[in-house]
Amino acid sequence: MDGLTDLEGFAVEIAEHVAVVTMRRPPVNAQNRRFREEIIRIFDTLHDLPDVRAIILTGEGRAFSAGADLKERPGLANEPGAYPRHNRLVRASFDCVMECGTPVIAAINGPAIGAGCVLALCCDILVASESAFLSMTEVDVGLAGGVRHVIRHFGQSDARLMIHTARRITGPELLRMNVVSACVPDAALMDTARGIAREIAAKVPLATRAAKRSFTLTEELPLHDGYRYEQSQTVALSTTEDTKEAQRAFAEKRKPVFKGR
Template sequence: MSFEGLDCFAVEIAGHIATVTMRRPPVNAQNARFREEIIGIFDALHDMPEVRAVVLTGAGRAFSAGADLKERPGLTGQPGAYPRHNRLVRAAFDCVMECGVPVIAAINGAAIGAGCVLALSADILVAGESAFLSMTEVDVGLAGGVRHVRRHFGESDARLMIMTARRVTGPELLRMNVVSACVPDAALMETAMGIAREIAAKVPLAVRAAKRSFQVTEELPLQDGYRFEQSQTVALAGTEDTREAQLAFAEKRRPVFKGQ
């Protein structure tokens, strides 16, 4: 799969890790082209067995400062413009959540509005000390992002964030258990890559199954969710990679996985 010809992103794959960098100066605002590209990128990564983890970050001073409001359709515009726009916006987040491998958001600088939701769509979040999340919709007479925010924030903090449009900084995000780490800005990418390398060293099919379990069981009752997880374990038990992992553990050597 070639990732050449992208306008808004750069993609690098090395050591089973894909680094996806938003590159739409000055603040990686999201327009239709941005959304079409991110969908294509993550759909492709989903189907690439050589990719075992993804790091998503932004070039420059911002992770993503949100939607490009110049492209938002007006209520008096062409019939159907808003449904098409909203469908594309949802897909730009869903592709990250539905990608078969774990996605680590390395949040550098501002993640505002749609940029905040994009970060919250990742599986694991790490932030630089100067990073912040903010949902500014109420400042411009809009609303959105509540469901994504509630997945990561406690109820009071979620309401505070949405209803005040406050900036929640990296150290505060760590205190709230929204991010897994808050590190000096210079250490952000290495921290995210370190997590990606840990994940990439595990049984690939098992990691994909674990992500699938998080997706499927999020809204399930406990017994139904655990029943699904057990079905995943049964399916994995007969795979070549699981046998290799168990044999390597017994033989005290590094396993060699084939994605089978």
């Protein structure tokens, strides 16, 4: 598959309009430069594949992602310009998930720590296994980062508790805090994520992409401006073939056939 070959740290499978992106960098899917370059390539490619209508991101083995590979960090301080380049790549490795036009489901199968936690929080829908946890451990190693992503999903007190203590927030706690949409037994995680993905894939593809754009673009807008933008999306969608097909299928009580236009 063009753009998804020669991957070292990932596997990508596409079937029935759903792409499953699996992090495969044992033992804990730590994120290094190659990892970040590959995840950008993967999500940029999936963004442009009209046959992919939902994406699941998960980890192989016992971890979702244990965060940044700290073995790379010592050299950054000794080379002029190394930190700006590094930070730009790190941001892009998160932005590619948030900016991908296709909804992304995080199937959090185990520890998601530091940059791994942020990566999960960049996804559109989060589901966790009972043995999974999120943790921001930057204060334990004298670093900082991730606060802005954390406060998108956690309440103010819980966000501060998480950042200041580096505490592990387990799957059941994440459900109680309304951070994840589901917390299920480990063996049921991927079936749960696939079920959500199939539901999304059955909807009007252009409409789900428009909805994701609305979430991304209106998050920081005032209510009036945000809703006005959403209305413009509805107007644009109303003339598309897929919207007309969805409305005909609803009236005729049959399954719609979408063409992505």
